Amino acid sequence: EAEKYVEMTDASIWPTTDEDGFLHLRSEKSGALLTYHVYVPESGEYRISLRVTGAPGQIGLRFGDQEPFYLQAEPPKGEWQTLETVTSLDAGSQKLYFRMDAEPFGINWVDVQKAD
Numbered sequence: 001e002a003e004k005y006v007e008m009t010d011a012s013i014w015p016t017t018d019e020d021g022f023l024h025l026r027s028e029k030s031g032a033l034l035t036y037h038v039y040v041p042e043s044g045e046y047r048i049s050l051r052v053t054g055a056p057g058q059i060g061l062r063f064g065d066q067e068p069f070y071l072q073a074e075p076p077k078g079e080w081q082t083l084e085t086v087t088s089l090d091a092g093s094q095k096l097y098f099r100m101d102a103e104p105f106g107i108n109w110v111d112v113q114k115a116d
Helices: none
Strands: 007-009 012-015 023-027 032-040 044-054 057-063 069-073 081-089 092-101 105-114
Touching (some): 069 081
Antiparallel strands (some): 023 105, 044 081, 044 105, 057 069
């Protein structure tokens, strides 16, 4: 769930009416930053899924010291959309950093699972 963040800048917590959600993180300002702790049980390819809403724009993601990568949020077809990508991760505890370059913008949940 998005509300399990570690650090948050220029965002706030709001109730959500989206699926599987209790709360979501929302920002009215481009450049909002979120940080999460993620435990990766084994090195390999992982699918990163985000449930988002808001204006079109980029979401920058970075694990630890890796180079950032970006997901493009399209104009919403409904209220919420799910974005996904696959990336290689090393085993162990890591910080996952988000930068939301759209306004307004919301994240309901984040999921990190071993890719098939």
